[in-house]
Amino acid sequence: MTKVHPTSYVSPQAKLGNDVEIGPFSIIHDNVILGDRTSIGSYCELGISTPLGDGSPLIIGDDSLIRSHSVFYESSLFGVKLMTGHHVTIRENTKAGDGFQIGTLCEIQGGCQVGNYVRLQSNVFVGKKTKIGNFVWVLPYVVLTNDPTPPSNQLIGCTIEDFAIVAAMAVILPGVTVGHHSLVAAHACVSKDVPPRMFVAGVPARVIGETKSIKRRDGSKDAAYPWTLHFHRGYPDEVVAKWKAEIEDIDEST
Amino acid sequence: MTKVHPTSYVSPQAKLGNDVEIGPFSIIHDNVILGDRTSIGSYCELGISTPLGDGSPLIIGDDSLIRSHSVFYESSLFGVKLMTGHHVTIRENTKAGDGFQIGTLCEIQGGCQVGNYVRLQSNVFVGKKTKIGNFVWVLPYVVLTNDPTPPSNQLIGCTIEDFAIVAAMAVILPGVTVGHHSLVAAHACVSKDVPPRMFVAGVPARVIGETKSIKRRDGSKDAAYPWTLHFHRGYPDEVVAKWKAEIEDIDEST
């Protein structure tokens, strides 16, 4: 059964799925579609209208959780199992896949593409026109920029490829591609493309080596990367099974 | 006609101009003056009283827009066309000119001076006693500091001069002057004054060259700086006309 707190405003034009919950003091505007079993916390405002949108609704997939004090504009699309922290701000024209996790204080400026099972930790800034692949990790206080010569009208988004990890407080400069399975160290400033499976660090960032040379800190002396070897928490079983099959293929071919 | 959402609290002592709009769940305290056609979003609290103020009201100029979840203290003054993002926090005793844009998650700690048409992008921290000139750009996650030997009682604000640009994740150390038309690169840590029209980068920041040597990325091979040559979006016509006249004067004198 859908439960709307009596202090909340839900537009009669908004479309709510089954068993949706809307917390206290929240606002759901006209142009919003919420999937089944989705839960919206307190003090959230969803579906703010904007001339920068394409007129399409804000669509949130089934089984999603949006925590308190969060703001979403219309004209963005999220797959199933979206989960946010508190105080997030998401502008228009973003398309994201399933299982997207957005940490507390994150901001997505709009016009971005995000793959499946991407995890932004706290306070990540995603500039307009950013492209993020699948299974990407972005750690706290990372800034993904887009203006090569600020201020200008040439917005060139970054690209973060599948399985890449961008560590805390890194800045990715406009138009840079962070390659698949690569690792950007904490506090790096990345001005050149990062090759796949490599590890970069510094200001400006330089290639330090291959990610596979980095050891885990659990006493095992095993390689920490590719991280899909040992970290599976929160991913669907079928995804993990596919990762395992791919890794066995690599092992057999070497 | 002024529209106050029925869930909002507006003090009878607050002075609202014509055609003001106040969104849901907002609070306007006693010591507030809002200009004509100003719009306040949801979950905002304006005019919080503080013993650190000088007793003067919070004054917001005509045609301003304050977005949701924002907090303003009393004893600050903003010109016309103030525009904020979401979740901003502005303390007391700040004086800003016209056309000030403050991005989502910005914080201004109080006692600051800000010129005309200044743009702070998202999540900028402006420490107490900062001085910002006219037409300045500050990009995401910049920190403008003020304590030379923390913790101390010697707060020495930074100065950012006219037309300067401070790129993402830069830190400006206490008392530093960033010269007019200069550019601080992303992720720089600036411990010395930046000369006018120069470009600095690194930790600690060093002078890399003149800004005029930086090319645009639009295929034109033209100089990106001074940016007033090619970027005019959102500035009043009379301002842009003046910039053009000044640039012609320079061309003729060389």
Next chain:
Amino acid sequence: MTKVHPTSYVSPQAKLGNDVEIGPFSIIHDNVILGDRTSIGSYCELGISTPLGDGSPLIIGDDSLIRSHSVFYESSLFGVKLMTGHHVTIRENTKAGDGFQIGTLCEIQGGCQVGNYVRLQSNVFVGKKTKIGNFVWVLPYVVLTNDPTPPSNQLIGCTIEDFAIVAAMAVILPGVTVGHHSLVAAHACVSKDVPPRMFVAGVPARVIGETKSIKRRDGSKDAAYPWTLHFHRGYPDEVVAKWKAEIEDIDEST
């Protein structure tokens, strides 16, 4: 007399001390204990239940002040005179001492230990399992990390010892100990332990010298560190008296 704003929700199971004030549009859940004379601002949500907690209540000590738009989970404990800025987020299982100050936009991720009279300035990120001693200062936009090879299940918190200062935009890498009375410079990335009373800077951070060699900027030419020599604002008289006695002991022994 306790004052609860008529728009706020306070659970009948929550335990409020004497002379508590709850501002407009705030929510106090069941599992919350608020000390005497504590004041909660607007749009706050306290005591959010979580399966990650240990079932214990959120306990806030006497004479505390929590500012607007802040979020606290259950199962955390704060001593007397807690003071927060706006928009803070505090997760479960944190234990903090007296006089803890948490700036605007700070996030504490949970499972942290914090000593007495610690001051986090604005927008500080405290990762899970961080340990912070007594009288520590953490300046704006500092990130205290915990995952040595992200993503992994080995969360290794940082340790910040008594009287240490971590300046703006520094990152402390997982498991690093920042020694007592040491100073981490602005924008440093700290990958190794910082020895007591030393000053580190850079990316990666290196030891620059002893903190006692840094001079104050007040014209006195006196040493800026240990800062307890000259900075006492906001600390209880008995604490300051103890600092003075310790310093005299050192003077006599040298």
